[in-house]
Amino acid sequence: MFKSISLVSFLFCFLFSVAQYQGYTLLNHPETFKKSFTQATATTESIKSDFKQEKSLSMLSENINSTGKFWYRKNDKIRMEYIQPYSYIMILNGGKIFTKEGQKENKISANSNKVFQQVNRILIDCVGGSMLDNPDFQSHIFENSGTYLVELIPIAKNLKELYKNINILIDKKDYTATAIEMFELSGDKTIIRFQNKVLNAQIKDSVFNIP
């Protein structure tokens, strides 16, 4: 009797601890997805796209929108170039982060700062497809007719202080990320939507150069 109650309680807690997303259902057997996803991302060497970013400040009922260009090359190179409403470049290359704001250049070694290292890895994992192997997060996978939603819940203490969860929306057609949604503890969220994606495009080395 005690065992049955415990089992029911456990199942109840499990079901309600997993977030629900309207129009999405939880994949009970995510292994098939993981296998297809791994196969698809293995053939993606690079991605070039535009992006739109929307930051929602919940308490201020305020949105900050920006647009730019995005480049990714396997395994650890990303360049995000914000064009509107401000000019800002961020390059992740190996263990280094480079930013340029106007004439101001800044170099940070991601390896010297654990949070930078983890945030760095989130971006690369989300685009490169290795997010399911990231030990800093617990993952749940949902689906609707055209999209998979990978919900990442931070386990690492310092990431738990920053994010409630991070969701990656993956197109079922080509298994590439169409959007990354970052939910902060304050209720604020940031959504980066990737548009006009070109897979395996030729990208010059100079795009990822850190001067």
Add this chain to the structure above:
Amino acid sequence: MRKSKIRFLIFLDLVCTILSCNQYRHMQRISSNASCIQKFKPDFSHVVYRTSVDVIGKHISGILVVKHMSDSSTRMVFTNEMGFSYFDFGFPPDSGFKVYQIVPQMNKEGLIRTLRKDFELLLFRNMENSKYYALTDSGLIYHAFPQAEGVNYYITGSNCLQLVKMQRASTKKPVMEAFIYGGSPGIAPDSISMRHFNISHFSITLKQITTPAAQ
């Protein structure tokens, strides 16, 4: 005898240092009107600034949103370019201050106190008329509003038609200087710069931007 001479010299040196460091001591007190500077109060009802912070060789940039809320408080939210929030501060209508959120790396009492005082100067807060006095020097009027710690100065031309700069000061010397550019009644300043004197290379620059509507 020799010991007392040395002590006297040290005392004399200390007195000289203190007197020479007091940058407001030589200024003359004048009678002026505290209300004359109210016309310079920036309109921060809703404005977004591109923001750069330089402190001791480190550089942080991002977006600062300043918004007047329906409860008459003012909120300031600073995020990085990728949307991650550094801090969310609230300034209630009359006085007080609330930290709604701040990242652990910035959650330092000294830093929060400094930012609070800097923003209070910009927002023209804690301006009690009963404590007001004015000083003059080199054709400028220093409109002084004593704070719990130090004094906030709003420095105008002699006829109070132009706000030249603002200073946050200890009792003896400025610790931070701020300049606002552009803006008028009902319009937020185009840009703002703040420079600290007591913290090496600590400066904050704000430039107004217009964010595109979501599509």
